[in-house]
């Protein structure tokens with residue numbers, strides 16, 4: 001069967017890691033018909049928007065997409081294309097498995113945990129009011145002196161519907177993947193209504209899954225425990241912002257951002273992309289680690305039902321990482337190690353391992 005998949009190379013290191021990963025995915029023997037679409041700052045000039053409707057249409061039609069990172073301007077300019085894609089396509093669940101492969105640079109011996117991040121609301125809803133705007137002033141006026149009238153204001157919506165949906169996703173994932181525990185992460189002692197609702201809703205959902213243990217940990221305590229005892233976590237479910245931050249923390253546990261894959265999953269479509277961003281300073285240097293994107297493709301293969309290809313791909317990656325010879329600079333003990341290979345060469349080594 002040929003799988004038609006939307007491919008968005010992205011910008012920064014995106015196009016070069018995408019080209020490397022595409023060769024690896026094709027070397028599994030699975031047949032793809034790539035529908036290549038462009039999004040990001042360059043599209044602003046030609047299409048007048050960083051996220052042309054044709055890109056969304058392509059994903060809606062193909063139902064599956066793979067994406068490289070896209071740069072988001074800080075402070076000014078358009079809002080994140082990445083966030084917009086997740087919202088427009090209702091890709092409500094961000095799944096980030098963090099597994100330590102032997103040979104990856106880590107302070108730990110074994111890490112195998114999964115982050116499930118709610119993708120559509122929280123402070124990422126994009127409801128922000130500029131300082132001095134009439135909205136900011138009226139919210140400040142309602143606050144009874146707790147917000148100065150000069151403040152910029154971001155709104156943090158957490159709804160029972162979106163929380164129930166992400167909690168069910170986390171428990172269903174745990175059950176389907178023989179995981180034992182789901183831990184909800186939030187800061188309900190301070191944000192009593194929003195994060196309080198998150199914990200309450202997760203614990204309600206947990207009642208329908210008596211075979212899976214459930215607990216709640218405050219996000220600050222979770223950060224410390226992740227560093228000291230990461231083995232005490234299994235599946236972790238959390239609102240959008242904590243999920244963004246803890247994803248990078250957990251990437252750090254398994255060898256860095258170059259090793260951390262991800263998937264954004266909705267009812268109708270799924271989009272696979274690494275946790276990392278566009279790393280602009282490495283653009284065009286053939287230096288970036290393609291593994292996070294390659295492994296995002298492994299998640300895509302599983303989603304497409306290509307289990308055997310996914311397993312072979314994971315073994316091939318694990319083999320190359322364990323050997324430690326044909327790996328990029330970020331996987332060497334010394335980042336200036338001259339024996340580090342480039343993006344293309346690491347992909348070649350994974351392809352070689354796949355064929356062996």
Ligand code: NAD
Nearest residue numbers: 068069070071072082257258275276277278279288289330
């Ligand atoms: P980043 O993840 O792009 O890079 C941070 C650092 O991590 C890099 O300087 C590099 O040292 C390392 N790194 C990241 N990916 C690597 C790889 N594949 N191989 C080796 N090393 C790697 O984070 P940033 O610098 O904060 O963000 C750059 C841009 O990317 C920003 O505009 C940000 O908004 C965007 N971003 C996009 C996405 C996405 O497309 N989903 C995700 C995160 C950030």
